[in-house]
Amino acid sequence: MARNQQMVPVRVFRFDPKTDKKPRHETYHVPIAGKTVLDTLQFIYENHDSSLSFRSGCAGGGYQRCGACPVMVNGKPVLACAALIEPEMTIDPHPKFEIIKDLVLDFAKANKRTKEIKPTVQIEVDREKCDGCRDCVLLCPLKVFDLRKIRGKTVSIPSDQESCCGTTCRQCVVFCRNQAISLIPVQSRAR
């Protein structure tokens, strides 16, 4: 590590349900320049505490995103491999799924805590363009979409928008064959 690299404190959620009575946050000092949230977790693992648990698969290579790394940064849902580190940062587990340990989630066990999330995007599906192919339902790592029959036509509905990792993910937008999905940043909608 370069000696003059700027370091910032980062608070990280820690909880092992098997041994801990309650969750806590630990603070670590990490380099900020050009790093993603996933790089930061990796740095902590290698330099501070190898007991920190988190997931990574593809490490964000292009749009080959595996969806393994959803976390909350300052209350907003992001993919850790795609979001850049911020100077004041608290990293928490994404609340859509049960916690196995620290930031590792059990994707088979959804819970109902997504109301805690401040959504970063509004998802819109153009029902004229959608042909109900189900691709978005299957590939969304946060299970945001359901298929519903509306006026005799099967279409995708973004039924759990709060969970979406928004512009750090965009898997559904990129892979929808009919360009039926739009992500609209919440801030620009409010203006």
Ligand code: SF4
């Ligand atoms: S991927 Fe596109 S066309 Fe297929 S169900 Fe989803 S929105 Fe509809």
Ligand code: SF4
């Ligand atoms: S951008 Fe699309 S695929 Fe990614 S989490 Fe949001 S809804 Fe799911």
Ligand code: FES
């Ligand atoms: S590690 Fe694959 S999406 Fe982040």
